[in-house]
Amino acid sequence: MNTIKWLQNFMIPCPLKKLTGFDCPGCGFQRSLIALLKGDVINSFYLYPATLPILVFLALCVTDARYKYDKNLRIKRPLFIFTAAVIAIAYVIKMSKYNPLA
Template identity: 40%
Template sequence: MYPLLTILQLSLKEYMLPCLNKELLGVDCPGCGLQRSVALLFEGNLWAAFKMYPATFTLIPLFLVLISSKVLNFKFDNRLIIGLSIATVALILINYTTKLIF
């Protein structure tokens, strides 16, 4: 399993997509840092991943709940999806505004 993570890590770093918004306008977009944050997560660097893009820690559970709610029928899946969605959007907006200010 460990060699698979190493291969995935190397391929993530080699094939990261550039931010067109940043290249064309010179300003970060609300999604800037997501790819690097996921790469840092695969390296096991949780704090660096959180500092890079905090919404990663709500996006991953949100996608897991969305996928599993299609397969399994949760009793309270709508509340969980709404709560994770609100938390994700809030973290994205807070992260974006702090990037713009500082």
């Protein structure tokens, strides 16, 4: 639990949000990761839907770098595309709430 409190105290502010007032495509990841570390998967998904796909992709990259089992990118490429799509779709949905014309 001390690690989680430490992470909460040292969250990195988003420079894009400070500059423009709008969230970047990565805004929410830190809070989502902390919620996931606390065991709150639903809140983690609500805060940033791409957290689990990003973590799975990173774990796959680390293990592949060590054991070299995905030489033809049969697993990494589709997982990367899926993760990028989740990030893009979640960002479009999030930004649609900031519509200044509404």
